[in-house]
Amino acid sequence: MAEPKTLPGANGKRHLLGRIFIWTLLLAAAVLYLGPIYVVLSTSLKDLAEIRAGALLDLPHELNFTAWREAWSSACIGVRCEGLRPYFLNSVIMSVPSVAISTLIGALSGYALSLFRFRGANIIFALMLFGCFIPFQIVILPMAQTLGYLGIANSITGLIVVHTIYGISFTTLFFRNYYVSVPQELVRAATMDGAGFFRIFWHIMLPLSIPIIVVSVIWQFTQVWNEFLFGASFTSGGSQPVTVALNNLINSTTSVKQYNVDMAAALIAAAPTLVVYIIAGRFFVRGLTAGAVKG
Amino acid sequence: MSNPQQRKQQMSVLDRLQRYLPQLVIAPPFLLLVFFVYGFIAWTGIISLTNSRMLPTFDVQGIQQYVRLLAMDRWNVAFDNLLIFGSLYILFSITIGCVLAVLLDQRIRAEGALRTIYLYPMAISFIVTGTAWKWILNPSLGIESYMQKLGWESFQFDWIVNRDMAIYVVVLAAVWQASGFVMALFLSALRTVDEDIIRAAHLDGASTTRIYFGIILPSLRPVFLSAFVILAHLSIKSFDLVVALTNGGPGYSSTLPANFMYEMAFRRNQIGLGAASAMMMLATVAAIIVPYLYSELRAKRHG
Numbered sequence: 001m002a003e004p005k006t007l008p009g010a011n012g013k014r015h016l017l018g019r020i021f022i023w024t025l026l027l028a029a030a031v032l033y034l035g036p037i038y039v040v041l042s043t044s045l046k047d048l049a050e051i052r053a054g055a056l057l058d059l060p061h062e063l064n065f066t067a068w069r070e071a072w073s074s075a076c077i078g079v080r081c082e083g084l085r086p087y088f089l090n091s092v093i094m095s096v097p098s099v100a101i102s103t104l105i106g107a108l109s110g111y112a113l114s115l116f117r118f119r120g121a122n123i124i125f126a127l128m129l130f131g132c133f134i135p136f137q138i139v140i141l142p143m144a145q146t147l148g149y150l151g152i153a154n155s156i157t158g159l160i161v162v163h164t165i166y167g168i169s170f171t172t173l174f175f176r177n178y179y180v181s182v183p184q185e186l187v188r189a190a191t192m193d194g195a196g197f198f199r200i201f202w203h204i205m206l207p208l209s210i211p212i213i214v215v216s217v218i219w220q221f222t223q224v225w226n227e228f229l230f231g232a233s234f235t236s237g238g239s240q241p242v243t244v245a246l247n248n249l250i251n252s253t254t255s256v257k258q259y260n261v262d263m264a265a266a267l268i269a270a271a272p273t274l275v276v277y278i279i280a281g282r283f284f285v286r287g288l289t290a291g292a293v294k295g
Numbered sequence: 296m297s298n299p300q301q302r303k304q305q306m307s308v309l310d311r312l313q314r315y316l317p318q319l320v321i322a323p324p325f326l327l328l329v330f331f332v333y334g335f336i337a338w339t340g341i342i343s344l345t346n347s348r349m350l351p352t353f354d355v356q357g358i359q360q361y362v363r364l365l366a367m368d369r370w371n372v373a374f375d376n377l378l379i380f381g382s383l384y385i386l387f388s389i390t391i392g393c394v395l396a397v398l399l400d401q402r403i404r405a406e407g408a409l410r411t412i413y414l415y416p417m418a419i420s421f422i423v424t425g426t427a428w429k430w431i432l433n434p435s436l437g438i439e440s441y442m443q444k445l446g447w448e449s450f451q452f453d454w455i456v457n458r459d460m461a462i463y464v465v466v467l468a469a470v471w472q473a474s475g476f477v478m479a480l481f482l483s484a485l486r487t488v489d490e491d492i493i494r495a496a497h498l499d500g501a502s503t504t505r506i507y508f509g510i511i512l513p514s515l516r517p518v519f520l521s522a523f524v525i526l527a528h529l530s531i532k533s534f535d536l537v538v539a540l541t542n543g544g545p546g547y548s549s550t551l552p553a554n555f556m557y558e559m560a561f562r563r564n565q566i567g568l569g570a571a572s573a574m575m576m577l578a579t580v581a582a583i584i585v586p587y588l589y590s591e592l593r594a595k596r597h598g
Contacts, residue, residue, distance in 0.1 A: 022398050029395060030412045033475065036427040037415075043430065056431070056441040109324045116317035124325055126592050131332045133584045135532045137556040137573040139331065141351060141566060142338040165331050168324050197316040226420030228535035229553075233561060243422045247539055250426050259430060266426040270419040277418035281411055284418065285479050 044068060044264035051259050067260035071268055075261050077249045078237065084265050086238065087245035091225055091272075094156050094241055098163035099220040105164075106171020106216060107209065111201050113172070114179035115187045125176060131169030139166075140233045147234060154235050162234065163224045170223070171216045174287070178212040179205065211283070218280055219287035222273045242269045336577065343570035351566050360571040369547050370572065373555040376462045377579075380469070380551065381530035387470045389522050392477025397507060399478070400485045410482070413475035421472070425539025428468040429455065461541050461549035468540055469533065477522050484518040485511065524587045531580050552576050 043051060044067050045060040073083040080086075109128075113121050143162060144153070152158035182205070190200045231241040240248075246269045250262050277284050312319070344355045364370050395413060399406050416424065431437050432455040442450035454460035488511055496506045534553035537543055543550035543558075550558075552572060560569030 022401055022403070026395070026398055026403065026409055029391075030409055033412050033416065033471070036424075036431060036471070039431055040427045051436065054436050054440045054444055056437055105324050109321050112317040112321045118317055121321075122592060124321060126588060127333075128325060128328050129588060130584065131328050133528050133580055134332060134336070135528075135553060135573070135576045135580055137534075137553055137569075138339050138577045139335040141342055141560060141570055141573070142335040143331075145351060165327055168328060169332075172324070196313060197320070222418060226422075228420065228422055228538070229557070232538075233557070243420050243535070246426065247422050250429070250539065251542065259436070262426065263430065266423045270423040273418045273420070274415065277415055278411070281414070285414065285483075288417065288476055289480055289483060 040263045040266055044071075044260050044267060046260055048258060048260060064260075067258070068264040068268075070258070071249075071261045071264035075249060075258075075265065076252070077245050078252075080238070084242060084245055084249070084268050087240055087242045088268065090156055090239060091242040094159050094163065095221055095224045098160045098167060098224050099217055101160075102164045102167030102171050102220055103213065103216045105168050106173075107175045107206070107213070108201070109168070109172045110175025110177075110179055111205055114176045115182065115184060115205075116197075125172075128169050128172050131166065132173060136166070136229055140229065143230075144234060154237075154239055156235075156239050158234055159230060159239075159241065162230050163220075163227065167220050167223065170219060174212055174216045174219070175209070178209065182208065211286075214280065214283045215287045218276055218283050221276060222284070222287075225273050339570045339573055342567060343574050345567050347566040347570070349564040349566070351570075360567045361575075364568060364571050364575070369550065370552075370555055372547060373550045373552045374575075376549060376551055377531065379462055380466055380533070381527060383463070383466045384469050384473070384530050385523060385526045387466070388473045388477050388526055389519065391470065391474040392479075392522070393481050393512075395474070395478040396481035396485055399482055410479070413478050415475070416472040417476045419472075421533075421535035422539045424468055424472050425536050428464070428471075429540050432464060455541060456545060458545050458548040461545060465533075465537055465540055465549055465551075469530075469536055472536075473526060473529070477526070480518055480522055481515065484515050488514060520587075524583060527583050528580050531576055531583075552579075 039056060042058070042060050043056075045063050045065070047064050047066070050061060071084055073085050074081055075083045077084070077087070113125050147153040147158045147161075150158075150161075152161065186204060187200055190204055195203070226243060227241070228243045228247070231244040232247075235241070235244065246265055249265050341353060341355065342351045343360055344357060345352050345360075346354070346356055399409060403409065432439075432452065434440065434453045434456060439450060439452045442452075454464045492510060493506055496510060501509070532553060533551055534557065537549060537551050537554050541549040543554050553576065556569050556572045556576065558569075559565040559572060
């Protein structure tokens with residue numbers, strides 16, 4: 001932080017040195033951040049002989065996609081040898097409804113909490129907000145029992161329910177903080193014109209909400225897709241999400257370690273959220289920082 | 296004759312309904328969370344006071360699970376690890392994030408691309424991060440053997456299999472993942488700093504370094520606080536990264552409280568003990584979060 005930088009208008013040489021210093025640091029950092037993904041990607045394209053030769057940082061001699069094919073459709077996870085594909089599909093089936101439902105609920109509760117300042121609204125908000133921060137270890141024992149009572153233990157449906165419920169805290173936070181900046185006069189005027197609660201929501205608020213809907217969807221998708229604890233605690237065998245399956249694959253001790261398959265599997269599991277990040281990074285950052293910025 | 300009166304009453308019921316609609320809409324999600332957050336906290340609290348082993352029972356015995364917990368070496372290792380991991384994770388993430396943000400703030404042409412590179416680890420799961428670092432750091436085929444083959448034969452980096460150092464490997468991977476996020480927090484705050492003040496300071500002859508240390512960074516105090524709170528609670532929740540990276544080992548030398556809880560509750564049929572450790576985790580989080588939320592929400596009401 002304390003690098004010597006120049007005053008504007010100071011002599012050019014010092015300025016140049018300062019720029020070189022800044023760029024060196026920034027590029028070194030970029031190399032460090034990219035390093036792991038480079039190693040994982042290049043390992044996934046090598047064959048085992050090349051990997052055993054121990055040239056971790058070298059480029060693969062030739063592009064070899066066998067490991068990718070195996071990771072996707074034939075690697076053994078537990079007793080099943082169908083690759084990551086079924087678990088990847090589990091994660092898709094699990095994410096879509098839990099993202100959609102928790103975003104919808106969050107939009108409605110954020111709307112109710114922000115534009116209709118009824119008594120207790122702030123306390124309700126604070127109590128809901130605390131749900132963003134709890135360590136989920138505190139709920140897994142009761143949740144395991146509850147899912148059993150409901151007959152949805154060890155099922156994707158169970159995971160959808162869990163992710164929807166614990167997503168509500170976050171989505172409510174996003175929408176509430178977004179709607180707080182909408183002028184109350186808008187709602188008052190619409191009420192004067194005879195529009196009711198839901199009409200205002202549908203015709204006025206929702207069209208204004210596209211950016212925050214994107215933020216909420218991306219955030220929830222990233223959370224649900226990457227989640228591990230619930231998946232590991234509440235499912236086994238064929239209903240596991242992709243993160244749990246990946247971990248089982250990596251830690252399986254039954255066969256010869258196929259590092260290239262492991263790395264390909266890791267990239268397959270990471271691909272959806274990475275793609276979302278690359279396409280819509282701006283909204284991703286907003287979701288991340290929303291928790292920190294007061295609303 | 297009673298007809299108009301009846302209608303009036305009906306209207307007022309509808310009116311009343313309309314007036315309380317916001318409350319009616321918030322009620323279901325709120326009650327869900329009351330049950331699934333606060334109800335479950337109480338539920339776990341009760342289990343932690345019982346002798347539950349394989350199945351939860353509700354026969355309250357007292358605090359003996361907590362007594363057992365605090366006497367267990369495994370728990371004490373996990374909690375000490377949390378202190379080491381938490382403080383280094385917070386310290387390095389904030390320092391690196393802050394430095395990168397300040398450097399990126401110097402009118403860098405490729406800022407967008409660099410920002411994307413620094414932040415992408417935050418988009419991938421801890422399991423993937425752990426898998427990647429586990430591979431890089433494995434002594435037989437990873438970076439250690441690579442360096443040795445390059446000719447640096449005394450090069451050693453076997454932390455991941457070293458009882459005393461394994462927890463620092465977790466720090467390394469976690470900082471790699473989170474520092475870009477802290478960078479994003481600081482960068483967006485730096486963009487809101489009033490440019491006129493900086494220009495005025497420049498005119499007074501203050502150096503850029505002095506302006507950052509004297510004016511800009513102190514004005515970012517709320518961001519430091521937010522980053523601290525977020526990272527602190529993330530460190531207490533840390534679970535998957537350890538699972539994928541070291542699986543708590545060697546032995547249980549790199550285990551964290553979250554891993555301890557899972558191990559007791561799901562692998563060792565010690566549900567009572569697991570519940571007690573979960574309560575300890577919650578208490579640690581609450582000690583940080585409750586004052587923060589209280590002051591944030593209060594400040595807002597008065598502002």
